[in-house]
Amino acid sequence: MAGYRDHKFSGSRDDYEKRLAGSTTLYVGNLSFHTKEEQIYELFSKCGDIKRVILGLNRITKTPCGFCFIEYYDREDAHNAIRYIGGTRLDERIIRTDWDAGFIEGRQ
Amino acid sequence: MSKRRNWDDDPERPRKRYRNERPTEEEDIEDNLEHLIVKLGDRSTSALEKNLEELVEILDHDVSKSAKSNIIKIICDCVANLPEKTSIYATLVGLLNNKNYHVGGDIIEMLVKCFKDCTKACEWDKSLSYVRFFGDLVNCHVISHGSLMNLFETLVDVTMEDNIPQVRSDFFVYAVLSALPWVGYELCDKKEQDLEQLLNTIDNYMTKRSKVHHTALRVWYSDTPHPQEEYLDCLWSQITKLRSDKWEENHIYRPYINFSKALCEALQHNLPAITIPPHDASYTYPYPKVVFRLFDYTDCPDGPILPGAHSIDRYLIEQNIRWILSTHHRDLKTCSFSLIGLQGGHKFPLEYVLVETILAEIFALPTSKYLEIFYGSLLLKLCKMQPGSLPQVLAQAVEMIFDRLDTMNVACVDRFASWFAYHLSNFQYAWNWDDWSACLTLDPLHPKPKFVRECLLRCMRLSYHQRIAEIVPDGFKILLPDLPEPMNKYAVTDESIKIPGSGLSNQLNELIKNKTPIEEIMKTLDDLDNSTNAGDAEFTPHSLKIDVFLTVLLNAASKSFSHLFSALLKYNQILLSLNNSEDAQRCILNAIYEVWRRHPQLLVVLTDKLLKAGIVDFPAVANWIFSKELANDFTRSYIWEILHSTIRRHIKQVENLQKKLQELKEAKEKSEKAQSTDKDEKDIKEEKEVEPSNEEAIESLEEKVETALSDQKNLFLIVFQHFIMILSEHIQTCEAKGRSFKNHWFRWCIGRLQQVFEHHQHVFKYNSVLESLLFTNDIDAHILIIFRQFCSLQA
Numbered sequence: 009m010a011g012y013r014d015h016k017f018s019g020s021r022d023d024y025e026k027r028l029a030g031s032t033t034l035y036v037g038n039l040s041f042h043t044k045e046e047q048i049y050e051l052f053s054k055c056g057d058i059k060r061v062i063l064g065l066n067r068i069t070k071t072p073c074g075f076c077f078i079e080y081y082d083r084e085d086a087h088n089a090i091r092y093i094g095g096t097r098l099d100e101r102i103i104r105t106d107w108d109a110g111f112i113e114g115r116q
Numbered sequence: 117m118s119k120r121r122n123w124d125d126d127p128e129r130p131r132k133r134y135r136n137e138r139p140t141e142e143e144d145i146e147d148n149l150e151h152l153i154v155k156l157g158d159r160s161t162s163a164l165e166k167n168l169e170e171l172v173e174i175l176d177h178d179v180s181k182s183a184k185s186n187i188i189k190i191i192c193d194c195v196a197n198l199p200e201k202t203s204i205y206a207t208l209v210g211l212l213n214n215k216n217y218h219v220g221g222d223i224i225e226m227l228v229k230c231f232k233d234c235t236k237a238c239e240w241d242k243s244l245s246y247v248r249f250f251g252d253l254v255n256c257h258v259i260s261h262g263s264l265m266n267l268f269e270t271l272v273d274v275t276m277e278d279n280i281p282q283v284r285s286d287f288f289v290y291a292v293l294s295a296l297p298w299v300g301y302e303l304c305d306k307k308e309q310d311l312e313q314l315l316n317t318i319d320n321y322m323t324k325r326s327k328v329h330h331t332a333l334r335v336w337y338s339d340t341p342h343p344q345e346e347y348l349d350c351l352w353s354q355i356t357k358l359r360s361d362k363w364e365e366n367h368i369y370r371p372y373i374n375f376s377k378a379l380c381e382a383l384q385h386n387l388p389a390i391t392i393p394p395h396d397a398s399y400t401y402p403y404p405k406v407v408f409r410l411f412d413y414t415d416c417p418d419g420p421i422l423p424g425a426h427s428i429d430r431y432l433i434e435q436n437i438r439w440i441l442s443t444h445h446r447d448l449k450t451c452s453f454s455l456i457g458l459q460g461g462h463k464f465p466l467e468y469v470l471v472e473t474i475l476a477e478i479f480a481l482p483t484s485k486y487l488e489i490f491y492g493s494l495l496l497k498l499c500k501m502q503p504g505s506l507p508q509v510l511a512q513a514v515e516m517i518f519d520r521l522d523t524m525n526v527a528c529v530d531r532f533a534s535w536f537a538y539h540l541s542n543f544q545y546a547w548n549w550d551d552w553s554a555c556l557t558l559d560p561l562h563p564k565p566k567f568v569r570e571c572l573l574r575c576m577r578l579s580y581h582q583r584i585a586e587i588v589p590d591g592f593k594i595l596l597p598d599l600p601e602p603m604n605k606y607a608v609t610d611e612s613i614k615i616p617g618s619g620l621s622n623q624l625n626e627l628i629k630n631k632t633p634i635e636e637i638m639k640t641l642d643d644l645d646n647s648t649n650a651g652d653a654e655f656t657p658h659s660l661k662i663d664v665f666l667t668v669l670l671n672a673a674s675k676s677f678s679h680l681f682s683a684l685l686k687y688n689q690i691l692l693s694l695n696n697s698e699d700a701q702r703c704i705l706n707a708i709y710e711v712w713r714r715h716p717q718l719l720v721v722l723t724d725k726l727l728k729a730g731i732v733d734f735p736a737v738a739n740w741i742f743s744k745e746l747a748n749d750f751t752r753s754y755i756w757e758i759l760h761s762t763i764r765r766h767i768k769q770v771e772n773l774q775k776k777l778q779e780l781k782e783a784k785e786k787s788e789k790a791q792s793t794d795k796d797e798k799d800i801k802e803e804k805e806v807e808p809s810n811e812e813a814i815e816s817l818e819e820k821v822e823t824a825l826s827d828q829k830n831l832f833l834i835v836f837q838h839f840i841m842i843l844s845e846h847i848q849t850c851e852a853k854g855r856s857f858k859n860h861w862f863r864w865c866i867g868r869l870q871q872v873f874e875h876h877q878h879v880f881k882y883n884s885v886l887e888s889l890l891f892t893n894d895i896d897a898h899i900l901i902i903f904r905q906f907c908s909l910q911a
Binding site: 042044045046047049050051054055057060061063088091092093096097098099100 | 446447448487488489490492493496538541542544577578579580676677678681717718721768
């Protein structure tokens with residue numbers, strides 16, 4: 009659970025840790041550039057009800073660039089996604105999952 | 117000591133301890149001991165025997181009196197929660213008792229208390245663990261044979277109680293039977309006659325049991341090649357065989373054997389007489405089960421022999437696997453390591469039992485215990501750990517299940533397709549489809565081609581159309597899913613063809629493209645009510661409006677899920693205003709279906725979004741599922757995905773309301789308490805002002821909960837009524853034509869009715885209403901029996 013950190017987070021480290029501990033949002037990395045939202049929905053819905061998916065986009069070309077945020081309604085569902093989906097394949101790539109402190113507009 | 121030891125916690129979570137809360141030295145030792153006790157028997161550098169001896173030494177000498185009772189509680193908790201280590205803890209208690217007779221007595225006292233508590237709280241799994249542990253303590257010379265026999269007799273005597281559900285007596289018989297592999301040998305040795313008598317009582321009970329539930333819980337309806345046995349029947353056969361084998365089994369690891377010299381000198385305790393709390397209407401007992409059987413020894417010709425279906429070893433190994441799953445299901449890594457580590461002294465084909473037991477859990481009826489994806493990912497992990505053997509066994513299992521699809525429960529066919537697609541998605545979709553080409557010539561409604569079709573659809577949902585088209589041989593192209601693209605019946609290129617609404621469609625298309633303000637679009641739509649006189653019988657002006665607007669909107673936003681969702685959000689106001697009647701809701705749903713009928717996943721997601729936004733309501737979706745517009749897709753699984761996600765959404769809504777109400781009530785209680793204690797200090801006026809508003813909020817919430825519950829009942833009534841109607845009609849039509857009604861369609865439909873009982877906890881609330889209103893004696897016996905079988909799950 010120690011890997012990913014949002015380096016742009018404005019606020020203290022403690023603050024950040026606190027938000028992580030209550031988060032229902034995941035960061036998902038190592039996606040294929042061709043993976044579409046609907047595939048992400050299909051796979052991650054297996055752990056529960058998804059509130060929204062935000063595809064990471066390249067700042068200039070506005071195309072997917074290999075990561076996304078997934079927000080669940082329940083923390084336990086998000087936790088299960090980390091437990092069971094992290095390290096398995098989507099579009100034949102091994103994806104990684106981690107907690108995220110919550111998506112803020114502009115982080116794509 | 118309330119600090120930690122939450123068994124549900126993630127084991128990876130680091131234990132937090134802040135610097136300013138420095139523990140005392142004693143607490144430190146205690147924590148350390150707790151850790152040692154919980155980890156006892158896990159992978160370790162030193163031998164278990166040495167660890168046990170050391171632990172006993174510490175517990176005996178270095179721990180103060182007050183700490184000891186905490187330690188005893190920890191041991192009792194371990195017994196309840198780590199059943200796979202029963203004999204290890206029995207040995208520990210045996211050694212402690214040998215060192216200090218009084219400590220042994222204290223432990224027994226605590227164990228008995230815990231057993232009583234969890235039986236009262238309906239924590240049945242824990243109760244089982246305690247009964248088994250009492251048995252094993254006889255082996256460790258802690259408990260006397262006679263007093264254990266008394267306990268067993270008390271448990272079996274529950275079968276003599278009057279007016280109790282069978283599931284109650286089943287449980288207590290099961291508790292005794294499942295403890296016998298541990299202690300049967302000892303009892304036979306010392307108390308043979310009493311044991312005989314006990315087994316006779318059980319035998320009597322076994323012949324009297326009703327088995328109406330059996331069919332409802334079977335994964336396969338056929339008994340060839342393997343009978344799908346009722347769980348208690350099966351265990352009884354296994355115990356009977358164990359008895360004829362002189363109570364010798366090969367699976368239980370008994371560390372106390374190495375200490376037999378020391379232990380046989382120990383003094384035994386007598387268990388106190390335990391009374392079982394009488395039946396209460398609020399009690400829920402475990403449902404009966406059916407034993408899933410896939411393999412026998414002929415399926416694994418190489419290597420060690422697979423114990424037979426009635427060998428107690430088969431039961432013990434499976435049980436062990438289930439315990440590991442339940443202890444470690446939150447941690448795939450530990451879970452898979454423990455499973456692979458099961459290969460103990462006595463060899464058996466581990467891969468086969470693992471695959472069989474995990475598949476059994478996936479297919480368990482009415483629902484599996486954990487998330488499907490837990491089992492799916494666990495199998496992936498096991499394949500990775502045993503690449504030389506497990507994938508082959510799994511493939512063999514898939515072939516066998518495919519062969520037996522003809523008589524497989526419908527919900528299980530769904531789970532099979534969904535799991536298999538997920539599994540393939542992790543192995544480049546590599547599969548030898550040609551082996552299944554025989555299914556291409558079968559009736560399209562036959563389970564085999566239907567399974568392949570559903571499985572390919574699931575594969576596509578995890579990847580994309582082109583990819584799946586590439587992986588299947590040419591012959592399978594007829595089973596490929598549609599290209600998931602939207603349709604627009606109003607987009608007519610030929611100007612000469614005039615269909616009603618095409619003019620409006622063009623107009624709306626422009627408006628949406630130009631980002632016209634919502635109000636203006638609404639105005640354009642409103643104007644239509646007065647101007648159009650669409651002479652089409654299919655549409656009223658209003659429904660035409662709905663159809664055109666949604667068709668245009670969904671097509672315009674078809675680029676991605678995000679585009680669609682934001683379009684729905686943006687035009688939410690218009691959509692809400694369009695829903696002015698039941699008919700309108702049906703139009704909305706049909707419009708979505710017309711556009712996205714080639715994209716089942718999207719239909720599932722969109723209906724859910726519409727429900728959440730209040731654009732359609734729950735009964736509308738249920739009615740729509742059974743409408744003639746969907747008749748063509750009626751046997752496809754996505755339809756049922758929609759129905760069940762709708763039911764689940766409703767259940768969740770009710771639960772959220774109930775939770776809120778609970779919270780408000782608790783807050784009120786708290787403030788009342790606070791008020792009564794520091795009345796003098798606090799500003800009483802202010803508190804009084806808070807009070808009534810709280811009261812009101814509670815009242816209004818209570819009302820909402822009640823309405824929601826009655827809506828829930830309604831939803832189930834609607835669903836069941838539709839099933840009864842559509843099935844009765846089918847039976848009558850077939851009989852009128854002199855044909856058998858038991859065709860493929862009937863099988864799918866009755867299976868879908870059964871599947872509604874997946875929501876058993878909620879359906880059970882309405883049993884009596886269902887029985888008096890819907891499932892009456894007037895309806896066809898083939899339909900009624902499904903309901904009766906369901907009811908017998910808790911009868």
